[in-house]
């Protein structure tokens with residue numbers, strides 16, 4: 001078999017695009033120009049695509065329009081700002097609903113997907129569904145089980161909005177930052193026999209990279225803004241940017257890029273913006 005042509009992927013995340021709150025659109029336009037110059041095989045946006053698409057249909061419409069500026073294929077998965085959050089506490093913030101999910105799908109299409117990249121299998125998941133009890137949650141588990149069984153040893157890269165955990169898979173606390181523990185466990189069990197090599201996430205607005213076993217966990221920075229330390233602990237590096245991946249046969253090269261064309265916004269500079 002001829003050697004695999006490398007597959008070049010750019011991950012952007014937490015673009016937080018809104019028509020009224022349009023502060024972060026210039027950074028996305030700068031990102032689109034970078035993509036035009038680099039011509040990757042695929043761009044993946046790992047969620048919080050919109051500023052407040054969970055509440056406003058028009059933010060999703062605006063964000064989708066911004067992505068029309070990309071002149072290469074792109075795929076997206078939703079974040080809590082696009083479809084609502086996992087129901088992780090009773091008095092918690094707005095949660096995912098059928099209406100919100102339907103609205104997201106109308107603008108962005110599939111909220112979970114499989115994309116073949118040479119030998120690699122890229123799986124995008126909507127982790128916001130975890131714990132929702134919605135029919136779509138069951139459908140996604142079925143999709144994942146069949147995807148895992150058809151990969152037969154091929155390397156897998158998972159794309160999710162929230163990181164699976166902070167330091168290790170056994171963490172028990174339930175919070176807004178990571179995939180809920182019960183669902184993390186089920187996900188890891190389901191993929192136990194599969195060759196998962198990369199988990200690429202967003203949500204935290206910090207870049208962090210660590211390896212657990214054979215799996216690289218890569219947290220993408222936001223293209224839009226970072227949060228001040230008094231509002232969010234420092235778990236990685238706080239700087240806007242994107243992640244550049246080159247997939248080759250059985251390995252992936254990962255680079256974080258902090259391009260000077262992107263303004264390194266801090267949420268404190270936007271008093272009218274609510275927290276992530």
Ligand SMILES: [Fe+2]
Pocket residue numbers: 014047048079203204205222276
């Ligand atoms: Fe975000």
Ligand SMILES: [Fe+2]
Pocket residue numbers: 047048079080081161203204276
């Ligand atoms: Fe988020």
